[in-house]
Amino acid sequence: MSAPQRSYKTAAVILRGRTYGEADRILTLYTAERVKLDAIAKGSGRTKSHLAGRLEFGNEALLGMHRGRNLDVVVSADIIEAHWPHLVAPEQFAAANIVIELIDAFCEPDLPQPEIYTLLTAVLRAVGQRDAPLSLLPRFSMRLLDALGLAPPVDACVHCGAALQGRTAWLDAEHGGFGCESCRVAWREVPALDADDLRNLQAVAAAPGGSVTPALYASKRVAQAIETLVNHHLGRRPKAGVHALEFVRGA
Numbered sequence: 001m002s003a004p005q006r007s008y009k010t011a012a013v014i015l016r017g018r019t020y021g022e023a024d025r026i027l028t029l030y031t032a033e034r035v036k037l038d039a040i041a042k043g044s045g046r047t048k049s050h051l052a053g054r055l056e057f058g059n060e061a062l063l064g065m066h067r068g069r070n071l072d073v074v075v076s077a078d079i080i081e082a083h084w085p086h087l088v089a090p091e092q093f094a095a096a097n098i099v100i101e102l103i104d105a106f107c108e109p110d111l112p113q114p115e116i117y118t119l120l121t122a123v124l125r126a127v128g129q130r131d132a133p134l135s136l137l138p139r140f141s142m143r144l145l146d147a148l149g150l151a152p153p154v155d156a157c158v159h160c161g162a163a164l165q166g167r168t169a170w171l172d173a174e175h176g177g178f179g180c181e182s183c184r185v186a187w188r189e190v191p192a193l194d195a196d197d198l199r200n201l202q203a204v205a206a207a208p209g210g211s212v213t214p215a216l217y218a219s220k221r222v223a224q225a226i227e228t229l230v231n232h233h234l235g236r237r238p239k240a241g242v243h244a245l246e247f248v249r250g251a
């Protein structure tokens with residue numbers, strides 16, 4: 001049997017980077033095959049480095065990697081899609097940051113989730129192209145919750161199973177869904193979703209695969225409900241360092 005290969009190639013999105021020593025950078029990468037990993041890009045802080053400019057936040061690149069004892073080493077990078085130049089405007093940058101924080105907080109290092117990789121690249125592209133990128137976040141959040149197996153049922157009461165169509169419902173984050181009027185007990189602070197909101201929620205939730213387009217914008221109350229649900233799930237994950245999100249202003 002041959003020894004495990006020391007070199008490999010992987011497509012990856014750069015989630016984060018920090019300077020290490022004089023000119024090295026440590027990157028947090030999201031890859032389709034190995035999910036999240038930290039890697040070192042030696043000398044990439046030097047302007048003459050062949051890696052310079054390619055390993056920017058949000059970029060997708062085909063990376064040549066070498067397995068290291070502690071960290072794998074990035075030895076080459078060919079851009080697949082340069083998202084970074086489209087993410088520098090303040091609202092684009094804010095939206096991309098929330099997307100990446102959520103992916104980072106929800107995704108485990110060793111559980112490959114190609115569906116989430118596809119979702120990540122699709123949403124970064126959409127954020128870079130849209131005028132109001134924050135308004136993509138409720139839909140992105142629902143796709144992400146779906147991929148994680150955390151999506152709330154949107155057509156039936158989470159308690160009694162009654163159809164919600166044409167009725168009023170309330171988010172019950174604790175139970176991971178929406179409650180009908182008869183079951184409404186302990187979640188009085190959150191605004192009610194009326195029949196129009198529920199239709200909107202169902203449209204925002206329904207979608208093929210990792211797509212975040214066509215643009216289906218959440219109503220303000222729906223955006224609030226989704227944000228509350230996401231924060232609830234995040235709050236239950238001890239490693240999550242993400243503060244309360246604020247994407248309803250984009251709705």
Ligand SMILES: [Zn+2]
Pocket residue numbers: 157158159160161162179180181182183
């Ligand atoms: Zn009910």
